[in-house]
Amino acid sequence: xxxxxxxxxxxxxxxxxxxxxxxxxxxxxxxxxxxxxxxxxxxxxxxxxxxxxxxxxxxxxxxxxxxxxxxxxxxxxxxxxxxxxxxxxxxxxxxxxxxxxxxxxxxxxxxxxxxxxxxxxxxxxxxxxxxxxxxxxxxxxxxxxxxxxxxxxxxxxxxxxxxxxxxxxxxxxxxxxxxxxx
Numbered sequence: 001x002x003x004x005x006x007x008x009x010x011x012x013x014x015x016x017x018x019x020x021x022x023x024x025x026x027x028x029x030x031x032x033x034x035x036x037x038x039x040x041x042x043x044x045x046x047x048x049x050x051x052x053x054x055x056x057x058x059x060x061x062x063x064x065x066x067x068x069x070x071x072x073x074x075x076x077x078x079x080x081x082x083x084x085x086x087x088x089x090x091x092x093x094x095x096x097x098x099x100x101x102x103x104x105x106x107x108x109x110x111x112x113x114x115x116x117x118x119x120x121x122x123x124x125x126x127x128x129x130x131x132x133x134x135x136x137x138x139x140x141x142x143x144x145x146x147x148x149x150x151x152x153x154x155x156x157x158x159x160x161x162x163x164x165x166x167x168x169x170x171x172x173x174x175x176x177x178x179x180x181x182x
Contacts, residue, residue: 037148037149037150037151037152038150038151038152038153038154038166039145039148039150039152039153039154039166039167039168040153040154040155040156040158040159040162040166040167040168040169041141041153041154041155041156041167041168041169041172042155042156042157042167042169043155043156043157045169045173046137046169046172046173046176047130047133049169049173050133050137050173050176050177050180051177051180051181052133052136052176052177052180053129053133056126056129056133060122060125060126060129063122063125064122067115067118067119067122070115071115074111074115078108078111081104082104085097085100085101085104088100089101136176136180137172137176140172140175140176140179140180141153141172141175141176143175144168144171144172144175148168148171150168153168156169
């Protein structure tokens with residue numbers, strides 16, 4: 001090994017030794033940058049599998065079933081009334097039949113409008129519950145982000161490809177359930 005190489009290797013060893021002392025000090029002074037952590041959440045599951053969402057969906061289902069049963073009962077009554085009206089056509093004067101048929105038609109339209117409004121009220125209740133859930137869940141998700149070092153949360157439906165451990169829906173549901181039950 002030549003003198004130049006010995007001197008060069010000596011300098012290299014010296015530089016490495018110095019680096020061990022200098023770079024820790026530098027890393028303490030300057031933050032180490034790491035790539036932003038991105039996670040995904042399935043927003044539908046977040047709502048529907050949380051205790052809050054399960055309760056709301058159960059209530060909506062109960063009201064919807066009752067309304068469907070009510071609709072079937074109304075339909076059966078109106079069908080029977082329509083058959084009776086059809087029989088009346090054979091024996092009643094045309095003017096009287098037209099009047100009764102128009103009255104029946106007005107009642108059917110009114111009932112349909114009332115039932116449609118009931119279904120719209122159910123949808124509004126669900127939309128309002130989702131908004132309430134989102135309002136309550138947002139600060140919890142923000143704290144989960146801080147605790148986990150997450151910079152972005154994306155909806156899982158917007159992700160083309162990713163690792164399964166990038167989805168934090170289960171952790172978010174657990175945290176939301178815990179926080180909202182307190």
